Structure formats: C-alpha cells, structure tokens
Amino acid sequence: MIRFEDVCYAYDGVPVLLHVDFHVEKGEAVAITGPNGAGKSTVLRMVNGLIYPELGRYCYAGEEITADKMREHRYSKWFHQQVGYIWQNPDSQLFCGSVEEELAFGPAQMGLTAKEINTRVEDALALLGIESLRKRAPFTLSGGEKKKVAIASVLTMNPSVWTLDEPLSALDGKSRRWLLEFLTALKEAGKTLIFSTHEAELMEGLADKEIRMDELHQVQVL
Numbered sequence: 323m324i325r326f327e328d329v330c331y332a333y334d335g336v337p338v339l340l341h342v343d344f345h346v347e348k349g350e351a352v353a354i355t356g357p358n359g360a361g362k363s364t365v366l367r368m369v370n371g372l373i374y375p376e377l378g379r380y381c382y383a384g385e386e387i388t389a390d391k392m393r394e395h396r397y398s399k400w401f402h403q404q405v406g407y408i409w410q411n412p413d414s415q416l417f418c419g420s421v422e423e424e425l426a427f428g429p430a431q432m433g434l435t436a437k438e439i440n441t442r443v444e445d446a447l448a449l450l451g452i453e454s455l456r457k458r459a460p461f462t463l464s465g466g467e468k469k470k471v472a473i474a475s476v477l478t479m480n481p482s483v484w485t486l487d488e489p490l491s492a493l494d495g496k497s498r499r500w501l502l503e504f505l506t507a508l509k510e511a512g513k514t515l516i517f518s519t520h521e522a523e524l525m526e527g528l529a530d531k532e533i534r535m536d537e538l539h540q541v542q543v544l
C-alpha cells in the first residue's frame with residue numbers, strides 16, 4: 323500500500339534520507355524510531371505527500387506520488403482523505419476559530435451533508451471526551467487538549483491510513499493509555515498506522531514492525 327524505493331531527500335543540500343526502502347501493507351502498524359534529527363518527521367511528511375523524493379520513488383496504492391500528481395486537484399483531495407496526519411506540533415495543524423469548526427472542516431471538504439458532518443463531529447467530541455471544549459479557540463487550549471483536537475479532526479475524516487508524529491508527546495499517563503487503546507482499536511478495525519515515537523517500549527504490542535533510523539541516516543527495518 324505504501325512503498326518507499328531507494329528514497330533520498332536533502333534539505334538545502336543536507337541529506338536526511340539516504341536510500342530508504344520500506345513498505346507498509348494495509349492494516350499494518352509500523353513504528354518509526356530514532357534520535358532527534360534522524361528524519362522521522364521527514365518520512366511522515368513524505369508519506370503525506372507534502373515533500374517528494376529527490377531520488378527514488380514513493381508509491382501509494384500503486385501510484386507514484388510526485389509534485390505533478392499532487393497538483394491534480396481530484397487526486398490530492400482523494401489522497402488527503404485516505405491518509406490522515408497528526409503533526410508533531412498541533413499548532414501547525416489547527417487553524418479554525420473553534421474546536422467544532424476544526425472537526426467539521428475535513429468532512430465539509432469531503433462534501434458530506436450538514437447532518438453527516440454533525441454526526442461525525444459529535445461522535446468524535448464524545449469519543450475523545452472533549453465536548454466541553456467545543457466552542458474554544460484551538461490556540462487557547464493546553465498542549466494535550468490540542469493533541470486530542472488534532473486526533474478528533476482526523477477521526478472525522480475517517481482515513482484508511484493514520485500517520486502520527488510523536489502521538490504520545492504532551493499527553494499525561496491517562497491520556498497515553500487511552501491513546502494506545504484507541505490506536506489498538508483502529509488497528510483492529512483494519513486501519514493502517516504509521517507513527518513515530520521516542521518511547522518505543524510504550525508502543526510495544528501495537529507495532530508489527532519498526533523502521534529504525536539513526537543519526538547517520540541509516541535505516542533498518544526490524
């Protein structure tokens with residue numbers, strides 16, 4: 323479903339991804355691990371079609387993801403519904419005036435009816451236990467609350483693939499346990515999960531495989 327073939331990528335001439343090869347099958351859960359700066363977020367940005375390989379190929383469902391492909395409006399709209407992204411920093415992700423609007427944005431883009439949008443928003447607010455935040459402006463929320471809103475805003479899109487960059491960061495013990503259960507339920511529902519983590523041991527039991535990155539930008543699939 324997701325295939326990186328000999329992918330290389332550099333920021334301003336500084337290499338970050340060197341000949342990266344891995345694949346993720348439908349329904350698999352994959353952990354991307356490694357120290358700060360190893361390139362975990364870069365891989366997730368590429369999986370989400372925000373940057374493209376400079377060498378090698380990234381294919382999603384058999385289709386090579388390139389800048390040209392993503393300029394096809396219908397394709398990129400479909401693609402962004404398929405692949406949900408929870409950013410490392412929720413401030414980069416939340417941009418609406420209220421939590422409710424944030425949750426309704428994705429389904430509205432998908433062209434759902436007002437009734438369907440409302441059902442999805444209410445379900446997500448309830449599942450995340452954030453009903454009391456519905457009228458709040460996202461920028462006034464705490465770090466953990468923002469993370470939950472970001473997760474809820476992906477949930478209302480119901481993507482097939484969930485990509486999560488450091489999903490445990492900013493969460494307290496109770497919220498972490500909840501998130502692990504939530505991700506386990508997503509996996510059981512057949513969703514594909516790709517998440518980066520510094521706390522591989524906490525994610526144990528969830529990941530089917532690990533993509534381990536290091537400071538030298540070498541990658542092992544375990």
Ligand SMILES: Nc1ncnc2c1ncn2[C@@H]1O[C@H](COP(=O)(O)OP(=O)(O)OP(=O)(O)O)[C@@H](O)[C@H]1O
Nearest residue numbers: 333334338356357358359360361362363364365410
């Ligand atoms: N937009 C950018 N411009 C220039 N360099 C960048 C940019 N984004 C990332 N980098 C650099 O690329 C390298 C990999 O960054 P990346 O964010 O992918 O690492 P990471 O593994 O996610 O790290 P962390 O654990 O700190 O989140 C780092 O050295 C970083 O400074």
Ligand SMILES: [Mg+2]
Nearest residue numbers: 362363410487
């Ligand atoms: Mg990162």
